[in-house]
Amino acid sequence: GAGVSQSPSNKVTEKGKDVELRCDPISGHTALYWYRQRLGQGLEFLIYFQGNSAPDKSGLPSDRFSAERTGESVSTLTIQRTQQEDSAVYLCASSLGVVSLPGANVLTFGAGSRLTVL
């Protein structure tokens, strides 16, 4: 696609429920990233995919968080048994990948999925 698409744009859920957030990266971008942005905070790195593999999952806050990517395309971030502290905007970004270019790794971001846990 022309840009990075994320869905849903807004999600309100009850504490304890599971949620899935979806990201459609730019076609041909091999690298995909998930960040979390809490209100008034900077971006917190969650996970990175190169192709369908996630070399670094160390940013995931707890074992309630998981992510997968298929077909070197769509990625899903799943949060199980949501807690109120999970409320945030979840941003997805994609890039050509550092292994593809000798130059800057320019990330293109989606508009984010705003998650509110009541």
Add this chain to the structure above:
Amino acid sequence: GEDVEQSLFLSVREGDSSVINCTYTDSSSTYLYWYKQEPGAGLQLLTYIFSNMDMKQDQRLTVLLNKKDKHLSLRIADTQTGDSAIYFCAGSSGYALNFGKGTSLLVTP
């Protein structure tokens, strides 16, 4: 990982220049980036600078890099009300970008 620090808030009058400052800790960052976030939107790349450069100019934007002091700045000339947004600097440590908390720029008429 890299720590990136920014001042949190800046207010300027329309037509004045804005200077947003950032410090970082990882001297191995090959590129340093400035992103802009408007309300309700994702981050938009403004510009980036290669670490062996000390200045880059792009229309109203000037990036200055002091590698010795690990200090990066973004100057916006002739600031307009449409420039009101949150500005993030970021350094790269391999694959991911490490972002600061962002500087909220308010441009008043």
